[in-house]
Amino acid sequence: MDNNNIANIFIKPDLGTLQHVVLVILGTVFVIQAMQKLFPWIADYLHGASRLFILAMIPLLRLILILAAFILIVPRIIEPSMQNMLALLGSIGIVLGFALKDYASGLIAGIVAVGERPYRNGDWIEINGIYGEVKHIGMRAVQIVTPDDTAAYIPHTKIWNEPILNANNGTPALQCVANFYLHPDHDASRVKQLLHDVALTSPYLNFDEPIAVVVQDQPWGTHYRIRAYPIEPYQQFRFVSDLTIRAKAGLTNLGIIFALVPAFPKNKEIH
Template sequence: MNSTSALPHILKQLTLGSFLWMVAAVIAARMTTAVIKSVFTFLAEKTPPRWRIRILGWMPIARLAVVLATTAFIVSQLIVPSWQNVVALTAGAGLVLSFALKDYGSCLLAGVVTIFERTYQPGDWVEVKGAYGEIRSVGLRAVRLVTLDDTEVIVPHSALWDSPIFNATSGGHTVLCVAEFFLHPDHDGLLVKQRLREVAVTSPLWLPESDVVITAEEQPWGTKYRLKAYARDSREQRNFTTDLTLRSKAVLRELGIRPAQAVVAAR
């Protein structure tokens, strides 16, 4: 009796035709994911801000569907299609990822969980491990975000399992901006609060009908004010904060209010 006949027939005989089909499938998948990214980005840029985030949120799901479909096709070219063979191959692949590719497998698993839970999605402004920026893409292995200084940061999903994620937008298109002012204690606080509010609501970048909050805190060197207002578009947050700062300084100068003086410790 042939010893090989006792082994379960799992793998198909690999032919040149099957190999070429698998290569074509990988190339087609790469091209499709690139087209998906381009189309979703184009549509997001052409729609109002409230729809932009929703469109971008579906991009990782569409790309994941392409990856799963390609993987299923390649597997069908390698193994005999049966429930037992699929379970055996899945278990074997799981063992390989668990031991030989532990970190990479952890990244993939975290990526799949992130895509379905939507902890963060393209268009969100998040802070991860000290890096703050807009998420441009969510892949299976890592998330790519671009900071306010136009620096791309690539963070593996596995690094986010035990790290806090600060999401400033959470799927929305607006973001809270804060401008701080440090003033001499000798001034009319109610007047300052009123004028700072006027600066915020008259800004062309302010989100209409949103809240404007001004807080004041006394310090040994003077009074610290924080002007909090929502930008109409999260991508304009730096311009909005700059507008609040410069126009508020001009108003405070007109009121004759001096800035706080640094306290120099006596020797």
């Protein structure tokens, strides 16, 4: 399509049209900004599934608002015919394909992420070794905050070729694991019962989810894992710390010996 044909697609602008377009853009930006502040504020007063539902609605509503603004603006600047729309979208697609290929891929991946929801606001995910809570799902990237309070911005294009590990997947149920490594000479039944009782008496325990104590023999000793769920996903680190501290105290009182692996300097040969 030549430049003259493209120019014929557009309606000659007037002051009213410009005012309408500007008002729609400003109104959309204002509503999106207000929503992105209001919804997290509301979510802070909620718990469990209600909190995660409110947070997960943000990117979906933002996409709906952007599409609505596009639908309101386009008929004001383009003659509303199927031929004109196809011609314009085809031209834009060619430009994006050559000039903004990576950015366009990120935008498409962002739309796919909103639709398929491999992660939502409030989910705890791991992508390419980075673990944290999803705080914001933008059009091009997802923002997660790690346990060390570091913000990481990961492009949505990672969903094309990277595994997405989602610890709670839109629910309040996030399994935590506390590990213990013991000398093999001990009463395994007694230790297992102690670890179960430790989990059962934690102030962070979600009683609606199961507790499991997994026992596995290793060449160096016995590996115990407490698998349980905190009340809220953000309590996972306090929960594991509570389990670890109280379980170690209980095991010490029973006279249990912990397994030790000697540490060798990196430059020292082991014979």
